[in-house]
């Protein structure tokens with residue numbers, strides 16, 4: 261995802277390096293099904309509809325900016341993951357990607373489990389009725405209070421991430437008279453980003469206990485030593501984000517299974533579970549080619565089966581934690597165009613009524629998005645645009661370089677697809693922006709599942 265040709269991006273009229281920047285689309289009115297959710301279409305007037313509701317109606321009724329979530333698409337993706345992994349594996353949706361009570365209910369109904377990584381996420385999960393035993397708790401610095409609450413709640417398992425946490429949790433479970441199920445998060449020395457992975461390069465980060473450095477083995481000893489209050493169920497690894505192939509998972513699985521074999525040899529215990537985490541990629545632009553859940557599930561199951569057979573271990577139960585791959589493609593962000601500022605010889609700056617407060621990923625990760633005019637079609641030719649927000653930052657960019665029709669005008673509605681993951685969940689109140697609502701659309705009806713913030717919401721926290 262590097263942009264080496266021009267640090268500032270392409271200029272209008274540039275010959276763009278092939279495969280590096282998004283090329284001008286042949287049809288600006290077309291909506292690539294790779295990046296738009298499955299019910300998105302244009303009606304006879306050319307207005308984009310989702311779940312049978314047109315975006316002009318959504319904007320009129322609920323205002324902009326708004327995250328628009330395609331409920332049928334979300335459910336279908338969740339179900340596809342569940343079915344792909346089958347009865348011998350568990351799918352834990354990673355709530356950090358996006359969580360709300362409605363989403364928890366959909367997940368529950370579709371038979372998925374939930375990974376939470378904070379007391380806030382746990383509260384939403386419980387408020388929406390997710391059975392505690394189907395919740396896993398993550399985090400690299402869980403407080404005593406958080407652990408006490410999680411154990412009391414009866415969460416299915418806790419993924420421990422440090423020696424301190426093992427000692428704290430053992431004491432807490434002991435006091436509560438329960439035997440808490442735990443997985444140990446290990447650092448497998450694999451850093452995976454899209455097509456590449458760099459073995460051993462990922463030791464230097466805050467998550468997990470190092471396999472190569474021996475910390476993982478020591479954590480195993482410590483958890484087993486607390487056998488009365490802690491039940492060691494398995495090993496957890498998570499290798500990165502927006503990954504398109506399974507090569508990194510293959511290395512991770514081999515190393516995790518290697519640890520399982522050592523645990524059997526040293527402690528005489530065969531652990532029944534391994535969790536390979538999340539990180540599977542989605543299409544943000546037409547150039548991305550994610551793999552289907554069935555293909556990923558088959559590949560991961562085969563990797564684990566092969567590695568276990570080689571180590572003469574019975575294959576443990578596998579779990580995965582996809583977040584982005586389920587929720588990312590299910591939503592787009594709907595904006596109204598406020599200003600259109602052509603910069604001669606460069607590009608046209610299109611200002612929308614949101615920005616880095618509703619999508620920080622472009623500024624934070626140099627993430628790539630695409631954009632479309634959705635309130636009408638246009639026969640005008642493509643013009644190179646940068647979609648920017650209304651914040652006091654020159655880095656307040658939503659879509660760095662894309663093409664929109666040259667007749668784009670204030671009042672038009674544009675939408676950025678694939679914003680279901682890590683956009684609302686990472687939204688901020690910078691410049692006292694009000695976080696946009698999340699709308700769920702299905703079968704011709706739209707409803708608010710997370711309401712728009714109000715100035716009263718902001719002022720309520722401000723104790724003058």
Ligand SMILES: Cc1ncc(COP(=O)(O)O)c(C=O)c1O
Nearest residue numbers: 354498538539540581582583584
């Ligand atoms: C432990 C863990 N599990 C699951 C996920 C979900 O990742 P993604 O949304 O990329 O699938 C993350 C986030 O990267 C994570 O840290």
Ligand SMILES: N[C@@H](CCCC[NH3+])C(=O)O
Nearest residue numbers: 356501621625681682686
């Ligand atoms: N938040 C990141 C990924 C990190 C997820 C949590 N470990 C993103 O938007 O891509």
